[in-house]
Amino acid sequence: MNTDRGGDEPSVVGGDVVLLAFTRALRAAGVPVTHDRAHGFLAAAALLGVDDQRGTYLAGRATLCAGPDDLERYDQVFTAFFGRDGLPRPRPAQSEGVPGFSGLPESDGSGAGETAEEELVRARASDAEVLRHRDVATLSAAEKHRLAGMFATLRPRPPVRRTARHQRWHRGQVDAPRTLRASLRRMGEPAEIEWRRRGVRPRRVVLLVDVSGSMSGYADALLRLAHRFTQVGLERRGVVETFTVGTRLTHLTRAMRIRDPERALVAAGETVPDWSGGTRLGETLRFFLDRWGQRGMARGAVVVVFSDGWERGDPTLLGEQMARLRRVAHRVVWVNPHRGKAGYEPVQQGVLAALPHCDDFVAGHSLAAFAELSEVISRA
Secondary structure: OOEEHHHOEEOOOOOHHHHHHHHHHHHHOOOOOOHHHHHHHHHHHHHHOOOOHHHHHHHHHHHHOOOHHHHHHHHHHHHHHHOOOOOOOOOOOOOOOOOOOOOOOOOOOOOHHHHHHHHHHHHHHHHHHHHHHOOHHHOOHHHHHHHHHHHHHOOOOOOEEEEEEEEEEOOOEEOHHHHHHHHHHOOOOOOOOOEEEEEEEEOOEEEEEEOEHHHHHHHHHHHHHHHHHHHHHHHOOOOEEEEEEOOOEEEOHHHHOOOOHHHHHHHHHHHOOOOOEOOOHHHHHHHHHHHHHHHHHOOOOEEEEEOOOOOOOOHHHHHHHHHHHHHHOOEEEEEEOOOOOOOOOOOOHHHHHHHHHOOEEEEOOOHHHHHHHHHHHHOO
């Protein structure tokens, strides 16, 4: 298939006219059809043959749809455009001097190109939104690279707790001592009433990230999320502690405090010895509570466990340690990457043992799910 005009628009001959009109109808229906996808669709349809209705249908689904949300609209537009009896017959090839249909207009200096440019901008924004909802374990290397830059858009707010000390405020409780001192400075004359409230400070957050083999597709994204939580915590004087769990427990807080995320992940990779190994959640959780948690790190903290619940050890031990963790922590959140998938049922022994002792059971498979998790933690 030939291209002209600098590669911005495919030349239209024969059945290409119909196919380009179809891509324009899809764009009008809300499917983000870009120039590159239109080129890919025409090339795929040419290989399969324009007269092959099923081949053209499958070629369009494979090249024009950016995500699951586009499939239903694609089917509706395809049925409305081509009907149920088959594709329309392709028209004869046009001569070079006859202007043909173009679903991808080029700029001619009159402002018509601005519409196409606006459509491209909307398409890119839509692509980013689709990527936010994609399962991170299914992304290609290029998509993971794009997603890594999007973690900077997350702005988690650390949870807060009330302190014993009071602070001045514009409403709340009457601050009797300060009000009395102000009156004495006026020689007993009535003074303006002073108010106070209980002070607040960030609550500690503890992240336990499963890096076993079954979680290998999510480990990179989860550590980037832990890095983001740590950096925001440092900005707002909060405390975020990060551990990895697998066949052993590894303390990663020092690596997560490195400002650059790529350097932080390299440091984490050099620190963790059990990447993609087995899962002994019960044993590692007991070790965490014995050495760090019960002594103060988990006491009054929000503890977040990232795991799919595939436990190689005794699930009874995991249930006992989760009950022990629940007694000392302020709130326990279990994040399962499969929780947000259609048809998921918590049937794993580890999940069944842990759920009775969790305050929240949330999804953790996409950037959008991570944003929702941030809200859950901030409200804890």
